[in-house]
Amino acid sequence: MELFFSPMAxxxxxxxxxxxxxxQALFTQVDKAKRTADGRDYRQINPxxxxxxLRTPGGWLLTENAAVLQYLAExxxxxxxxxxxxxxRSRVRQWLGFIATELHKAVFVPLLDPRAPADVKAYAMDKAALRLDVLQAHLQTREYxxxxxxxxxxxxAVVLNWAPFAGVDLTPWPAVRAFHRRLQARDAVARATREEYALFQEEQRLRAA
Ligand SMILES: N[C@@H](CCC(=O)N[C@@H](CS)C(=O)NCC(=O)O)C(=O)O
Known part of the structure; x- marks a missing residue:
């Protein structure tokens, strides 16, 4: 398997x-210019x-985070x-849809995009509260x-990593914050995040140079 990734994405x-x-998998980094670490034009791989x-063992390419995660789990x-x-399983799919559309795309993409106009950012920030309220109510009585x-x-957990960079303070949602900390403490999460954060910093350093 080959996973095409960008650090902390x-x-x-x-x-x-x-x-x-x-x-086991091959991890291939994709940069902002859409080139892979080994020099391929990533748009030729994923338009x-x-x-x-994810390049599967069968040789075909799977995109869309929710689909890739389900493929890996299966x-x-x-x-x-x-x-x-x-x-x-259906409820897990519901959450995957919620995270992808209501949080990732509706809230965090505009907040993290430096090209997004201020009113678009304000609109996205406005959307954040209800979505985090829903998570807070759900996670208050659950570990996962x-x-x-x-x-x-x-x-x-990956989407919540972006909160400080997006200017979203999670203090009003303590169960969400506690969930995030719980996840960050898992070995696989900590290891993957540590490795990608180092790659992210290196990417930032090269861009600033
Ligand atoms: N619909 C896609 C969206 C994935 C997505 O937004 N990926 C971001 C990183 S978190 C990305 O590659 N952004 C760069 C771009 O859109 O050019 C999915 O759910 O997998």
């Missing part, structure tokens, strides 16, 4: 899932130019990253989003 969730599963993308069932119960730890938790 949503593709970090797939790295964490692979580490949780103790699975959207976005990460994550490829390595021993890691237990997706519940077996059908209803619980749905039963045991799994791919939706991983994706949420």
């Amino acid at each position: 949503c593709s970090l969730a797939s790295r964490i899932a692979l580490y949780e599963a103790d699975a 959207m130019g976005q990460v994550p993308a 490829s390595f069932p021993a890691a237990g990253l997706l519940p077996e119960d059908a209803d619980a 989003l749905e039963g045991g730890y799994g791919i939706a938790d991983i994706y949420l």
Whole structure:
């Protein structure tokens, strides 16, 4: 398998899932100019130019974070990253959709994009509270989003990593903050985040040079 990633982007969730599963993969970094670390034009691989993308052992390319995470969980069932119960799986898919559309795209993309106009950022910030309220109410009585730890938790933890960079202070949502800390304390999450943060800093250093 080959995972195309950018440091600290949503593709970090797939790295964490692979580490949780103790699975082997080639990790190929994609830069802002859409070139891979080994010099390929990434748009020839994924025309959207976005990460994550996963080259599967079958040779075909899978994109869309929620789909990649489900593929990884189903490829390595021993890691237990997706519940077996059908209803619980549906609820995990609900959370994946919520995180991808309501949090990642609606809130964090505009807040993190330096080209987004101020009123777009204000609109996105305005959307954040209700979504975090929903998470706060849900996580107040739970350790994870749905039963045991799994791919939706991983994706949420990665999105919450962006909060300080996006100017979102999580203090009013203590259960969300506690969830994030709980996730960060897991070995696979800590290792993947440490590795990608180092790559992220290196990328910033090269851009500033
Ligand atoms: N719909 C895609 C969106 C993925 C996405 O937004 N990836 C970001 C990183 S978190 C990216 O590659 N942004 C660069 C770009 O859009 O050119 C998915 O859910 O996987």
